[in-house]
Amino acid sequence: MSLEVIQPGVLSLxxxxxxxxxxxxxxxxxxxxDPEAFNYCNRLLANEAGSTAVEISFGGSQFEARVDTFxxxxxxxxxxxxxxxxxxxxxxxxxVAGDRxxxxxxEHGCRAYLGVAGGFSVEPSFGSTATVVRENIxxxxxxxxxxxxxxPCARVTERRYHYLPPAxxxxxxxxxxxxxxxGYQQAHFSRLQQRRFFSHAYTVSERCDxxxxxxxxxxxxCDVDGILxxxxxxxxxQIPADGQPIVLxxxxxxxxxxxxxxxxxxLDAARLAQLRPGGIVNFAPISPHGAHNALHLxxxxxxxxxxxxxxx
Amino acid sequence: LTVELHSAGENAMMLYLGQDASPRVAARxxxxxxxxxxxxxxxxxxxxxxxxxxxxxxDPMVTDHLSVGQRVHAxxxxxxSSPATGGRSVTLxxxxxxxxxxxxxxxxxxxxxxIDEVIGLHSEPEYRVYAIGFAPxxxxxxxxxxxxxxxxxxTPRLRVPRGAVAIADRQxxxxxxxxxxxxxxxxxxxxxxxxxxxxxxxxxxxxxRVRFEPVSxxxxxxxxxxxx
Numbered sequence: 001m002s003l004e005v006i007q008p009g010v011l012s013l014x015x016x017x018x019x020x021x022x023x024x025x026x027x028x029x030x031x032x033x034d035p036e037a038f039n040y041c042n043r044l045l046a047n048e049a050g051s052t053a054v055e056i057s058f059g060g061s062q063f064e065a066r067v068d069t070f071x072x073x074x075x076x077x078x079x080x081x082x083x084x085x086x087x088x089x090x091x092x093x094x095x096v097a098g099d100r101x102x103x104x105x106x107e108h109g110c111r112a113y114l115g116v117a118g119g120f121s122v123e124p125s126f127g128s129t130a131t132v133v134r135e136n137i138x139x140x141x142x143x144x145x146x147x148x149x150x151x152p153c154a155r156v157t158e159r160r161y162h163y164l165p166p167a168x169x170x171x172x173x174x175x176x177x178x179x180x181x182x183g184y185q186q187a188h189f190s191r192l193q194q195r196r197f198f199s200h201a202y203t204v205s206e207r208c209d210x211x212x213x214x215x216x217x218x219x220x221x222c223d224v225d226g227i228l229x230x231x232x233x234x235x236x237x238q239i240p241a242d243g244q245p246i247v248l249x250x251x252x253x254x255x256x257x258x259x260x261x262x263x264x265x266x267l268d269a270a271r272l273a274q275l276r277p278g279g280i281v282n283f284a285p286i287s288p289h290g291a292h293n294a295l296h297l298x299x300x301x302x303x304x305x306x307x308x309x310x311x312x
Numbered sequence: 313l314t315v316e317l318h319s320a321g322e323n324a325m326m327l328y329l330g331q332d333a334s335p336r337v338a339a340r341x342x343x344x345x346x347x348x349x350x351x352x353x354x355x356x357x358x359x360x361x362x363x364x365x366x367x368x369x370x371d372p373m374v375t376d377h378l379s380v381g382q383r384v385h386a387x388x389x390x391x392x393s394s395p396a397t398g399g400r401s402v403t404l405x406x407x408x409x410x411x412x413x414x415x416x417x418x419x420x421x422x423x424x425x426x427i428d429e430v431i432g433l434h435s436e437p438e439y440r441v442y443a444i445g446f447a448p449x450x451x452x453x454x455x456x457x458x459x460x461x462x463x464x465x466x467t468p469r470l471r472v473p474r475g476a477v478a479i480a481d482r483q484x485x486x487x488x489x490x491x492x493x494x495x496x497x498x499x500x501x502x503x504x505x506x507x508x509x510x511x512x513x514x515x516x517x518x519x520x521r522v523r524f525e526p527v528s529x530x531x532x533x534x535x536x537x538x539x540x
Binding site for chain 1: 318319320321322323324326331332333357358359360361362363364365366367369372373376377443444445446447448449450452463464466467468470480481483488489491492494506508513514518
């Protein structure tokens with residue numbers, strides 16, 4: 001009982017909420033680049049939070065059901081077809097064995113999540129099913145999905161048809177403002193350099209992936225080339241010697257020696273990860289208190305939100 | 313004694329316990345990491361001890377930087393500095409050559425040394441494993457002789473091969489897998505530094521001592537090395 005990968009697309013990866021507590025042997029977190037869309041996918045399907053889904057970057061994927069079940073696709077706007085019939089994203093759909101699911105290339109945003117009722121059942125490694133290709137860990141065999149892969153899932157015959165009303169669906173624009181908690185290494189960056197960083201637009205370069213988004217724009221200079229290597233938290237914004245900022249994401253290295261100008265708020269890093277090369281990024285400072293408040297507000301909003309149902 | 317604690321992100325605090333890499337600071341880092349683990353309990357998500365710092369990752373939905381800060385300071389106040397523990401002694405073979413280390417010639421030239429002198433200086437000392445991170449099994453070793461210390465590349469390489477032996481400032485390491493990297497490559501080691509299905513998954517742990525042994529191209533290949 002499974003979903004068969006007919007065409008994986010550019011980059012499709014099995015992800016749960018991520019691998020935590022393994023930094024001491026150098027394992028990074030992995031997990032969904034856009035946890036908001038990933039969480040909606042599981043909530044709409046009435047799955048346990050963090051159930052394993054497929055993260056589809058850029059689209060161009062095709063799957064075939066080998067079991068009766070229900071699916072939901074959230075995230076980047078791409079056309080979803082079940083047996084050539086157009087279906088809405090952000091909604092639960094019934095599948096019968098033999099049905100074909102096609103996802104076109106993304107028109108807005110970059111990462112979509114394909115979930116299945118009950119989640120895909122994959123053996124966790126180091127406590128998580130999150131695929132980190134660079135580490136060759138997680139997923140089916142540590143790799144991105146390949147044509148012919150069978151994604152194990154259970155037969156499910158009943159599910160409510162939850163959907164997220166269009167007015168509540170996230171919109172993915174080509175321009176994102178990322179709130180940044182200024183770094184403890186600020187002292188290495190003059191006031192002028194900090195002002196430059198916060199007052200100019202940066203462009204997402206071709207070198208953007210699950211490790212980090214490398215941006216291009218006015219170079220930021222720093223009074224040191226490197227620091228004694230130290231742990232790197234999610235969202236840390238490194239400034240290498242060429243002065244072009246790198247926002248470090250889920251698959252980042254756990255330790256490094258480039259100075260950091262600050263750290264991106266996770267809520268905004270999720271939107272950054274929906275940008276493709278050419279997307280525009282602005283930075284705005286936020287205090288640790290402000291960041292804490294923003295996280296709790298977002299959490300409280302999602303808890304109070306009820307998901308309507310449609311008739312099948 | 314340096315003790316500095318900073319907010320590093322929405323779910324992270326950075327603790328500095330010194331300014332340099334030394335066995336004394338490393339011992340404090342180890343002791344502090346244990347004390348912080350005990351003090352924060354389940355609010356702690358992960359810890360990244362390094363040369364002179366501990367990155368503390370907490371769950372921002374159950375606590376905040378103020379509470380974490382207070383508890384870390386309290387834990388450190390009780391901390392007696394304990395001597396560095398022994399650790400094991402591990403020898404890693406290395407094939408030093410320009411075909412195996414793309415930056416070997418440039419590093420020698422920059423240092424005003426011959427390639428043989430660079431090899432001699434790199435394989436002479438016993439290093440200490442100060443931290444593990446960056447990638448699974450990536451062990452940071454120190455201290456490299458000042459004469460062959462070299463800054464990171466201005467633009468990191470997109471692909472460094474598995475087994476690459478490299479220098480950054482006064483640190484050295486063996487890349488455990490193909491990855492991007494900004495360190496200066498000087499040779500290749502045939503021993504796998506990380507194998508997820510092996511027990512243990514790494515040949516070294518923090519606190520171990522490591523020595524590099526120069527080997528010939530033939531010996532490197534016989535040991536399972538790969539120059540691809």
